[in-house]
Amino acid sequence: MAYRRTTDRPGRRRKTQRVGEALPTLLRGLDRAGGRDLVRLWRAWDELLGDVAGMARPLGHRGGRLVLAADDPIVMQEAQFLGPMILERVNGFLGKEVFDKVVFELLNGRVPLDGEIRPEAPEPPRKLKKPEKLGSLNGKLDPDSPVGRCYRAYQRMFDDS
Known part of the structure; x- marks a missing residue:
């Protein structure tokens, strides 16, 4: 049995569009999980959090939890107190409440999602x-x-x- 393919589907536009005009609509439809907004968030991390950004680097998310990294345990403990402020800024940037909790982990050599590794200055070799x-x-x-x-x-x- 042969199927006939028709181009007259309901909701289909008949006029042609420029790729630059059609692409954002297409990408928005494909991004159901909100990954595009998260990429924007990771890229704007330093501007969004200012001085706090150096203490808490983004590692990712697990459901409604925003996972951030700290370089050492003391910084991680202090950054816990900034959790509500971080949530407010991040959810404000995204325009909706995406995250409801901030979880901190030690960086331990992992690369944060904003792509910046902030190595400390290497210690000069000790000459004994x-x-x-x-x-x-x-x-x-x-x-x-x-x-x-x-x-x-x-x-x-x-x-x-």
Whole structure:
């Protein structure tokens, strides 16, 4: 059996549109989960939260929970008190109440969704100064004891450099 395909469907427009005019409507129809709005949120994170943005980086969401990351436990504890303010700004930016709770997690090497990794300044390598009398205890320590083995390892650390 052959099916006849017709172009006269109800609700179909007959005039042609420019791609730039038709594309936003098409994308809005495809984005039922609101992902486009979240991408806008992640990109505007620094401007939206100002100084707080450095403390709380976006990691994602789980249902109605906004998951944010902190670099260390103390910052995470302090950022908990800013949760209501963060929710107010984020939901205001989105124009509706999308999130009802803020959850903080430690960053632990993960990359936040705003795509910015904010590494701390690397510590300069410490140059150890060799003690003047290093090796003078070799005859006094039992070489098979844990203290003797540690002392020899400490000596090798300066021999290698």
